Amino acid sequence: GENVEQHPSTLSVQEGDSAVIKCTYSDSASNYFPWYKQELGKRPQLIIDIRSNVGEKKDQRIAVTLNKTAKHFSLHITETQPEDSAVYFCAANPEMGDQLIWGAGTKLIIKP
Amino acid sequence: SAVISQKPSRDICQRGTSLTIQCQVDSQVTMMFWYRQQPGQSLTLIATANQGSEATYESGFVIDKFPISRPNLTFSTLTVSNMSPEDSSIYLCSVGWSGEQFFGPGTRLTVL
Numbered sequence: 133g134e135n136v137e138q139h140p141s142t143l144s145v146q147e148g149d150s151a152v153i154k155c156t157y158s159d160s161a162s163n164y165f166p167w168y169k170q171e172l173g174k175r176p177q178l179i180i181d182i183r184s185n186v187g188e189k190k191d192q193r194i195a196v197t198l199n200k201t202a203k204h205f206s207l208h209i210t211e212t213q214p215e216d217s218a219v220y221f222c223a224a225n226p227e228m229g230d231q232l233i234w235g236a237g238t239k240l241i242i243k244p
Numbered sequence: 245s246a247v248i249s250q251k252p253s254r255d256i257c258q259r260g261t262s263l264t265i266q267c268q269v270d271s272q273v274t275m276m277f278w279y280r281q282q283p284g285q286s287l288t289l290i291a292t293a294n295q296g297s298e299a300t301y302e303s304g305f306v307i308d309k310f311p312i313s314r315p316n317l318t319f320s321t322l323t324v325s326n327m328s329p330e331d332s333s334i335y336l337c338s339v340g341w342s343g344e345q346f347f348g349p350g351t352r353l354t355v356l
Contacts, residue, residue, distance in 0.1 A: 166344065175336065175347040176287070221286065230275045230340020236286045 134159040134226035138235030146243050151212055153238045155222035156204040164225035165198060165205045166232070171218045179220075180207070209240075217242045246271050246339050248348035256354045257327055264323045265351045267337035272317035275340035278310070280333045281350075287336070293320050327355045 135158040145151045157165075166181035182189045182196045182205065189196050193212075198205040209216055219239050223232040247270040257263050267276065278290040290310055291299040299312040313321045324331050332355045338347045 175349050178344055178346070181344065230345060231277070231289070231292060232345055234287045 134162055134224055134233040136222060136224050136233050136235045138222050138238055140238060141236065142239045142241070144241040144243060145212055147212055147214060149212055151207075151209045151216070151240055153207045153220055153222070153240070154204060155206070155224075155235050156202075157224040157233075158203065159224070159226045160200075160203065162224040162226045162233075165196070166223050166225075167194075167196060167207045168221045168223065169218045170221065170237075176221060212240075212242050214242050214244065216240060245344075246273060246341050246346045248337065248339060248346060250337060250348040250351050252351055253349065254352040254354075256356060259328050259355055261327055262323055262325045263327065263353060264321050265335055265337075267320045267322070267348055269318045269339050271341075273339040273341060274317070276314065276320045277338045277340070277345065278312065278320075278322045279336045279338065281336060282333050290322070290335075324353065327353075329355045331355050 138155045143151055163184040167179050168176040169179045170176040180191050180194050180196050182198050187198055193210050195208045219237045221237050222235040225232055249268045251266045276293045279287045280290055281287050289302045290305045291301045291312055293299045293312050293314040295314050295317050309325050311323045335351045336347050338345045
């Protein structure tokens with residue numbers, strides 16, 4: 133079955149710098165790759181996603197890139213701000229249904 | 245997107261007892277998911293609940309311990325049976341919506 137690995141587990145960056153979180157997946161049939169942000173004590177919320185027919189998607193300060201050949205995708209956050217501090221999860225959808233396989237999460241710390 | 249509510253938001257229970265968590269969605273959805281999230285950990289899928297059929301459980305989770313009901317397309321319950329302190333966790337329901345998943349606010353369970 134599908135397996136998703138996420139790195140790093142913790143990432144600390146200076147406010148204003150960029151942050152990059154990387155995920156790899158194993159099932160070449162996976163076709164949907166969302167990223168979720170979970171603030172302390174709150175539910176995970178979808179922040180951006182990408183489907184396998186595109187290589188990059190951008191939404192203001194966040195972007196996701198997908199390399200289907202290498203089976204990896206990355207989240208890029210530019211001009212980081214204190215409110216970006218949270219745990220970020222990547223996921224992959226191995227089938228046409230709605231089930232997701234989750235990465236282990238990355239705790240992003242923005243240093244003032 | 246779907247609006248999801250869960251009850252209770254938190255509870256403290258004695259070992260050996262059972263707790264039923266309710267999940268209500270404001271739209272009709274085919275697939276509902278129940279997750280467990282230990283502090284600082286990723287999301288672990290317990291089971292997938294489809295209306296009109298038995299829930300599908302992931303490895304390590306059994307129906308006797310986590311019975312699930314799905315009486316209609318907007319509601320589901322998860323029961324945590326014969327609880328032990330190891331069951332202390334956050335339990336989240338989520339729904340599939342056009343390939344995306346939306347989460348309820350979670351139920352924080354503490355077992356003494």
